[in-house]
Amino acid sequence: MAKMWMRTSMIMGIIMFVYQMVQPLGLTTIRPFILRYCSRYIQKFIACTNPYIEISIDECTGDHFRLSGVYVAIQAYLRPKTRELARRMKAQFGTNKKLILNMADYEEIVDEFEGIKIWWYVGKTVSQRPVASDFEHRHSSLQFHRQHCEIIMSSYMYHIIKEGEAILRENRQRKLYSNNRTSWNRLVFDHPVKFEHIAMDPVKKKEIIDDLISFSNGKEYYEEIGKAWKRGYLLYGPPGTGKSSMVAAMANLLNYDIYDLELTAVKDNSDLRILMHETSKKSIIVMEDIDCCLNITKKRNDSVSKKGKEVADSIESRVTLSGILNVIDGLWSASSGERIIVFTTNHIENIDPALIRKGRMDKHIEMSYCCFEGFKVLAKNYLKLDSHELFETIENLISQEQITPADVAEHLIPKTMNNDPEHCLENLIQALEKRKEDRNSTANQQEEPNAEDKSEIANPQEVEEKTD
Ligand SMILES: Nc1ncnc2c1ncn2[C@@H]1O[C@H](COP(=O)(O)OP(=O)(O)OP(=O)(O)O)[C@@H](O)[C@H]1O
């Protein structure tokens, strides 16, 4: 049926074409009259008899011919169906030379929603602008039976836009932003790490994943409880336990951009405010080694880490603790859209409690030394091993020794092309045994002076001689 009406439109097109042909023969003066007369009656005729409704969504919006977000989302929604159903397609090559197939002009595909058929095609119009040359722009059109109007308007249109936007988000290139004094530099973010690569207690890992997912789906919930849609995470633990890797895994899980905020490059609180307000929604703002930043540690002079002192002494940043607190609270209240802020530190004890109190840093996550479960994740990643007879020895040793996942990973990674997994496991066992020996020998050394003391005290004669 829809096709029949398409044909009617084509016939009308032909009439218009013929009209254009005869126009030079002296019909110019009566042209407006014919046009108005014809179009009025054609529209009336179509409206009386055509049970189908057509809606078009233009490629461009407004006077400035900017690409419409809705049009792009609809194209993304139709793309998988186009691959499946269309006979004529247009190919484009996107970033990373990825092949993108869209419907060719006037190719028709049928979509179904709650048992309703919807016909889609892409049309084009040529607008003649007085100054610029002819400008061709497209529109996506959908046709459906009049009786389904209500469902299409109230559900289907929102459904396709939501689905299309989700597809776009999934496929888009994410960005890693790093700052100078007052602006952000942008790079493509393509760190491959995912949560399944992170070595940590699996229960804790699942808890973090659930927390992140419920946050990202929580728009309505946050609105309902009257809280800004933001969440703060504090990641703390020794170097090499996976704090930075965890931030990348978070961004990959949620499909967010990362703003890596280097506080030492920011001159003062007002520059910090400018930077924070330039961040976009669906992003993670990370402040690494927060304890090393000037003026914001709890007791800078006595207990700040060595690394912190070095950095603090070498910079002229005047960002203060209250500046950071204001900027976080400001971001929390003023900006719309979901945002995550992450602090990382090796020394949680040096951070002012105000900075990490619940409400600012909602979830505190300890990244600790490698446990056996963590080792199994790394063995699977690096060696493709689920089990091995040497695992038992490793389990025994790893429960006694403090070794970071970074160190374990370094031993497991094959050093030559023909390094077999067993060799890598033996490397790790040797390293763990060496640690054990070192630990025992330092413990013995610490005990030795005591033994001397005891022997001195045990020999009263010598004590007397010494006091004499
Ligand atoms: N928990 C982990 N799971 C998987 N790999 C890890 C983990 N921790 C460390 N690694 C490995 O060690 C490397 C360094 O880890 P990462 O930079 O994430 O540590 P970090 O805790 O941020 O250290 P720092 O405190 O020095 O910044 C990573 O590239 C990764 O290969």
Ligand SMILES: [Mg+2]
């Ligand atoms: Mg790090």
